[in-house]
Amino acid sequence: MTRWVEHFESLLNRPPPIEPPEILPARNDLDINCEPPTLEEIENAAFDSIDRDTLWKLLRHYGIPPKIVTLIQKMYDGTSCKVLHEGRLTDSFEIKTGVRQGCLLSPFLSILAVDWLMKESTSGSRNGIQWTLWTQLDDLDFADDIALVSHNHSQMQDKTSTVNQLSGSIGLRIHPGKSKMLKIKSEDTQAITVGGKPLEVVENFKYLGSVIDHSGGTAADVRSRVAKARAAFKTLDKIWRDRTISTKTKIRLFNSNVKSALLYGCETWSLNQSSLKKVQTFVNGCFRRILRIFWPERIRNEELWNRAGQRPIREEKTQRRWRWLGHTLRKPRNSITRQSLQWNLQGKRSRGRPRTTWRRNLEDEMKASGHSWRDITRMAQDRREWGTVVRGLYPLQGEWL
Structure with a gap:
């Protein structure tokens, strides 16, 4: 026991370095501005600065009853705050502009x-x-x-x-x-x-x-989504390697934490084969990691999807797009979102083969399903009927998680 004590004392009680660390010069040489912020910097960092007197006038302009406007004014009169500086609170001062932080009315x-x-x-x-x-x-x-x-x-x-x-x-x-x-x-x-x-x-x-790109496509947004999903998948690496957690639980975690980040906004993607392949390749790699399928074991992608109980990304994206399309077609006719479905951009198209667009993708899917714009507009008004249409695009095969 004495020898162990001596051993750990020699490890933990190290002798001081020959030369002391240059802490003070390092602090002085850091390229950091330690000066107090200027008034302009404080104003730029402020949450908002809406003039309250103008705000009360706008409430009356929009027809808010005078009694309600007066109540809101009373709620804002005399509001004050303190600032935490160097571990101490400053004196209270009155706030005369902006809306209240954390208020449901703000x-x-x-x-x-x-x-x-x-x-x-x-x-x-x-x-x-x-x-x-x-x-x-x-x-x-x-x-x-x-x-x-x-x-x-x-x-x-x-x-x-x-x-x-x-x-x-x-x-x-x-x-x-x-x-x-x-x-x-x-x-x-x-x-x-x-x-x-x-x-x-x-x-x-x-x-x-x-991500909105200058070319007007969605390739940049797809790359951003894949990067975010890859980061989310990496943070759960311990869970994927844990043999005590069932595969079903891992797949559910993948759907909620990784796939949700990957397919955010996919309803409006206009994917070509190259972008679709990138997304599917990433998902396949995740499934192989979760199911512990490593080289030299080789299986077909269809078998991989069946083991994971998942659809191909193409089918997943299509069903999400049509589900979102139904919500949009049920909006009023003067809704900008609904009008955008059949909006035609003014101007001339550049020479060459037409690029893949969201509407062309949708029209190809409509043609494959045997529907027209008039058909889907009529069916979308009934939520139950539209749900049947969406589920009928790719019927379930086997047990899906």
């Missing part, structure tokens, strides 16, 4: 302000894209994530300047550093400016979880 108030802003910015001008015979589409909004659309540079610059100018009237502004510009099939090299600062021109950007 999203509604913010959306109300953005809705008024976009209506005022786009009314009386035709700087959007032609949507129907009489209407134009100027913007796509989700909370405060706004995507402006226009046909050319001058229209986009006018619209951006108008939005930025009106934003200031309600206490908001466009942040040049967080705004991007994406040009699709355009040779114009001019930049859009906000307050004299040019916006960054990008080839793709992420909007509401999906």
Whole structure:
């Protein structure tokens, strides 16, 4: 026992290094700005700065009863907060702008302000894209994530300047550093400016979880989804290697944690054979890992899918697309989502073979199933009938998990 004690003491009680570590010089040489933030940086990092007096006027403008407006005002009067700095709370100070954090009413108030802003910015001008015979589409909004659309540079610059100018009237502004510009099939090299600062021109950007590419396809989004699914699969590596967990449980975890990340937004994918093969190859590799099928053992993909109780990605994607199509066709006729199904883009197509599009994929599937646009529009109005149509695309074979 004494020898063991001496052994561990020699391991744990190491002698000090010959030269002391250069902690102080290393700290001084780090390329980190330790100065206090400037007022501009604090304003840029703020959650919002909606002017409250303007917000109360907007509530009345939208027909909210005066009694309700007064109650909301009373709830906001005298609000204050403290800041935690170096482990200590500062003195309380009053908050006079913005909406309350964590309040259920705050999203509604913010959306109300953005809705008024976009209506005022786009009314009386035709700087959007032609949507129907009489209407134009100027913007796509989700909370405060706004995507402006226009046909050319001058229209986009006018619209951006108008939005930025009106934003200031309600206490908001466009942040040049967080705004991007994406040009699709355009040779114009001019930049859009906000307050004299040019916006960054990008080839793709992420909007509401999906990657929008300058080529107009979905290949970039597919690559992003595969990367996210691969990362999710890797985080569960211990579970895949655990022999005490049943295969059925592993497949259920794969469906909920990995496949959900992989097929997010797949309803709107326009996949060619190359992209579809990439997705299916990744899924097959995951199944082989879960089922412990390693080289030199070789089985056909059909046998692999049967063992895992899963469908091919092509069938999974098609059924999800048709399920989403039914929801969309049941929306009102003036819904932008429903109108987009048969919307025709203005302009000329470049020379060469037409590219694979979402509508062409859907029309091929409709032709294979023996349905027309009129048929699916009629059947989609009945949820039960449409559910039967979707399930009939690829009938179940065997026991599926």
